Amino acid sequence: MEFIDYYKLLELDKSASQADIKKAYRKLARKYHPDLHPNDKEAQARFQQINEANEVLSDPEKRKKYDEYGKDWKHAEQFEEARKQQSAAGGSGFGGFGGGQGYTYSGNFEDDTFSDFFEQMFGGGARTRGAGRRPQFKGQDFNAELQLNLSDIYTSQKQTLTINGKNIRLTIPAGVENGQTIKIKGHGAPGIQGGPKGDLFLTFNIVNDTKFKREKENLYSTEEIDLYTALLGGEVTVDTFSGKAKLKVKPETQPGTKVKLKGKGFPKYKKEGQYGDLYITYKVKMPTRLSEKEKELFRQLQKLRS
């Protein structure tokens, strides 16, 4: 567990006044508020950090403790004992840690926790944010990411996901896009006081485990053909997503020629039985290690063309 420099987080120096802290906190909160940065985990983490920094620095008791023992937080317990003794002896002492400035933002946290450093130094019940939090009604939305192979989503498939300890069975439609987010209604946290359940937002990360390139429902691949098939025409067997297919190659096919195999592409999202197209680009493979006879024949061909 590492020391957290709360002053640095709020871009302040140690002599900052309460007004400076409030100003710095408000400025950074506006910059990193989670509602202004949807799906940005970095901004959310930063927001939580500045919230925590404000929680400590805006509370004179906590700030004093932090300033004194911050870097040497392991000795905070001794501070506590000394505080208790002082209090018992009738000194001014320090009040509990519940009476902070209370100016904290509710945000929209997925993970409502402060750092281990904070918990260790001030204890789990030290935060004042809870008291100032907004009433909730709708259950919290959950965000999850699911990694699938491209070959997995060629057909619709049933998956069981474990979200916050609960198993959710769902059917993933064939043809989902990389980076696509789907909303699964009512699979978030339960609502409060009769409020509706939150939703689950599932984002797909599709890893291409095939030789095909994909753009929406169309697929693209490259097939090698030999020089003679390209020149004279013939038949080649090519790979499609659903198996092999035989193709007729026209005579005098040029390298880079594209052919379209209608309906041999990827399934269209939520359009059952409809598929995109497969585009095959021919790459002509030149013969190598020519024999003397072959070289002679090519020379003869060259003469014929010139």
Next chain:
Amino acid sequence: MNLDELIPAEKICTQYQVEHTFIHSLHESGLIEIVTVEETQYVHCDHLRNFEKMMRLHRDLHINIEGLEAVQQLLDQVQQLQQQNQKLRNRLNLYE
């Protein structure tokens, strides 16, 4: 419309401790939709997420209704650009 999916505006006011005028202003600005059934105003549960977001921005960052409208418009634009960016990235894979 399924009544189970509608939440009385009054209940929202009590639950979130907001004035009815706030909900009304959000509706006037097109930020949420209010449905009236037999003289009772409701908010569809699908709009609750957006309502909560607006409420947090209003309370946390002291943004007024006009500001919320601008924020929502910009957030929509950001979302569109993010989607466009994702599409272009997926397309870029064709050339890599």
